[in-house]
Amino acid sequence: MRATAGACRCGQRSARVHGRYVRRLRDVAVGGLGVVIELCVRRFRCENPDCTAVTFAEQIAGLTTPHSRYSPLLRGVLTRVGLALAGRAGVRLAAAAGITVGKDTLLRLVRALPDPEIGEVEVLGVDDFAFRKGRHYGTVLIDMATHRPLHLYDGREGEDLTAWLRGHPEVKVICRDRSGGYAEGARVGAPQAEQVADRYHLWANLGQAVEKSVNAHRSRLSEPVPATDGNSDALEAEPEEVQPSTELKIVTRLREQHAAAHELWEKGMSKAAIGRKLGLHQATVRKLVNARSADEVVAKSLQRAHIVDPYVGHLHRRWNEGVRNAAQLYREIQQLGYPGGELAVQRHLRRYRTGRGHAPVPGPKPPSVREVTSWIMTHPEHLRDEDADKLHRLRKRDPELDRLTLHVRKFAAMMTGRHGDRLEDWITNAEQDTLTPLAGFARNLRRDFDAVRNGLSLPHSSGAVEGNINRLKMLKRQMFGRASLDLLRKRVLLAR
Structure with a gap:
């Protein structure tokens, strides 16, 4: 029987059979079992003297491609699995379907895919994303009409954006965040385009300013606690004069020292002499003499934050509930993050026990x-x-x-x-x-x-860009440490 002619890569057809061999192709699984197709393939001799190929193998349309061990159907399936799940996860899914494949093979199939056609873009979205937050960033470009990623490159410099825009003079609108690099790159690369600041970033930046402003007024956030004594008629009457509590020993001592230091200072004694006379350090004497009143010295001495202060609210509440055991209260605030020791808690509670003060009923939490x-x-x-x-x-x-x-x-x-x-x-x-x-x-x-x-005027928004950034982050984390730029770029541009 005369052999059917085959076509060489040079285009010359030949009917001269050189030999035959068995070729095995893997195909999609059937019923969870792998399928291998065995073909008896003929090899022809090229009769074109100018061709560098001596022999060539025949190909069956729709079933074989040169040097491939997969059928086109299986290759397409594995490529889609690699795009959707990358390496390890793709291997697990393929194994569940009866297909044995390695993670490197899946990634190699993804890398071999050609980039999609870009076409004309009138409205472009630009934003950055982090390979490693705070250290390494990249940029993604989005077609705002189709919400499809167009390009992904390393870095977020304006020069790269300028180079891409010069190849696309049809761009009329550029949606971006408020990055200065993107603004300059868009101005140089597409002077004809209108730049649109993203409303999401504007609102987020305003929120940061509002939070800083509120934080500056945090001392005014708590509501004043109304004074009540259980009598409704008393609310309308003048409040009774509050009797001063017993003064602390340190306050009394400071007042006495302030009066003595000023008396000696008015007599013309030097600060060093006053220190020797009163047995005080010269810095302490200077503080007493420079203070216009004893209350000023007392306020500065008492305003220092104590280690127990952040937990006073909890101690007040538990004290009013009847808990008086210092060890128990110490254990409770220790679980809340108290870094100090039990002795400081005992000293704080001592004023309640000795009658020099009592834990007030805490007001509403600001x-x-x-x-x-x-x-x-x-x-x-x-x-x-x-x-x-x-x-x-x-x-x-x-x-x-x-x-x-x-x-x-x-x-x-x-x-x-x-x-x-x-x-x-x-x-x-x-x-x-x-x-x-x-x-x-x-x-x-x-x-x-x-x-x-x-x-704030045009209907364009960067919402589609932010959605693609979220999807890009998911793909990057899915690939763990294998998210190199070329592989990530293929998956971002082609996985839909």
Whole structure:
């Protein structure tokens, strides 16, 4: 029987059979069992004298490819498994389906895939991601029309973005965060494009400024505890004069030393002589003489924080509940992180036992800085009634926090209503306010004014970019230590 002609890589067809051999191809599993296809393949001799190939093997369309041990169907399945799960996880899934494959083979199949076609991009999204947070970063570019990743490269310098944009002059809008490197790269590489600052980052930066402002007023967050004595008529009457408690020995001693030092100083004695006369160190004498009143010396001496102070609230509550055992109270605050010893707790409780003071009934716990920040940053209609009432009382007590809330709500209305034309007025008002963190945020907006105004006016947003960043982080962590740039890039661009 005459052999059917085969085609060499040079394009020359040949009917001269050189030999035959058995070729084995692995195919997709059937019923959980691996499948191997055995083919009797002919090898032809190339009759083209100019061709470098002497012989060539015939190929069966749809079943064989040169030098491959997998059928196209199995190769496609393994490639999709590698894209979805990478190495080790892909091996486990393939084994469950009856396919034996190594992790390196899966990764090699992924790396061999060609990059997708980019096409024309009118709206581009740019953001960075961390290979190692705080040390090593990369950049991802997103087509905002299709939400598809276009490119991924190492670093977050503006020069790389400039080079990519010069090859894509069709870009009209660039959505980015407020990074100066991306801003400069977009300006140089695509001067025709409008830059849009992401509203998510604007709101996040505003939240940081609000938190700093609230933290500066944290001493005013607690509500005043109303004085009650159990009699409703007494609430309307003048409060009784509070009798002073027994003065501490250290306070009495400081007052006596302050009076004696000033008396000797007025007589013309030097500080060194006063120290020798009173038996005090010269630094102590200097502190006493420089103080205008004894109360000033007492306040400075008593304001030093004690190691027990962070746990006084717990000690007050337990003391009022009837717990008087110092060892038990020490063990309780030790579990809360108290780093000191039991003796300090005993000394703190001694004033309660000796009648020189008693643990007061603790008032309501003041809201934390983050809680107040959350109340200010939340839409009034979405606040719980209890939180809205607390915020209302807080704004009445503190005019600065009231102005801070008004600034935030004006910015929110400007952002959600796309009123970028109000940005200049808002920045001016914030800069003129006494709220230093908010004024700093406003000045920072002025440095990137055009992009911020576009972000507050145009419908474009970087939401699709943030979604792809989250997906990229998942892929990176899935590959553990094998997330090199080339492999990560293939999976980000091709795994959908």
